[in-house]
């Protein structure tokens with residue numbers, strides 16, 4: 001059994017007054033996952049949290065987040081579709097009238113759930129897709145079936161989400177020859193492909209450094225498809241930079257470059273782990289344990305705990321995000337990737 005992330009504080013020096021307010025939250029509904037991607041976890045049996053929030057506790061937590069000013073919610077994990085009542089929880093978040101409600105999934109269970117999630121008010125969906133070659137996909141995910149994931153993506157297309165994206169973590173000598181194929185495949189289906197630099201977070205810190213394919217190299221591999229411009233971020237929508245296709249500005253590719261570039265200064269993101277720990281930053285285990293408050297349904301006290309967690313947010317001017325040594329001790333699966 002994996003111990004709960006420790007609630008502790010870092011050096012006060014790192015926490016000069018936060019520049020932005022918490023507007024975006026990533027909620028890890030469960031730390032359980034049915035895959036074990038090589039850059040994310042060491043095996044399928046690396047242990048789970050001892051206790052997770054129940055549905056009422058999640059409702060109190062989400063009410064408190066909205067009261068504290070959060071306007072954009074992304075549900076993630078672990079694998080959020082393993083939560084038996086993910087659809088009901090999505091409907092609850094939607095009922096609070098947030099501006100943006102999105103979910104990140106590995107899509108192994110999406111074929112059965114896409115339509116209900118859309119009907120419950122989920123607006124946008126991101127699917128992790130590291131390869132279009134079944135054997136590779138199986139190897140990178142340690143046992144994932146590509147056909148199920150592709151069926152899930154088709155169901156999501158049919159369900160009519162406002163936006164569909166894919167996330168591909170690019171690994172040298174593994175899937176780095178697939179960038180053009182993944183891009184064309186996604187564009188043909190109205191999907192926005194995104195390519196992610198492997199970060200030294202969790203298991204990513206144990207991969208050989210040469211596994212990293214940096215942004216410049218990725219751009220080189222897509223040079224024939226994309227305009228020769230830096231691209232731009234979508235306002236309020238996280239760190240990805242989008243570059244559009246040569247000859248068609250409606251087609252885009254996103255790049256997430258947490259290793260060669262850090263973008264902490266404008267980060268308005270808070271995370272909630274499935275045990276209720278409020279986490280101000282992906283790259284440290286700092287946080288405020290709030291399971292008890294959530295279980296008591298004490299929304300007022302939770303708003304206070306959110307403020308406390310936000311005060312722990314590292315100073316984005318000096319902090320170098322996922323390149324900091326502390327990132328290696330973080331489990332992306334446990335805290336919500």
Ligand code: SAM
Pocket residue numbers: 033039040076077078079080104105106126127128167168169196197198199200201202203204205332333336337
């Ligand atoms: N199970 C869901 C899924 O597969 O999309 C959500 C959780 S998963 C941890 C969320 C994202 O984290 C995925 O897109 C995954 O590729 C990314 N991720 C995990 N570890 C990473 C690492 N070391 N470097 C870069 N991205 C990572």
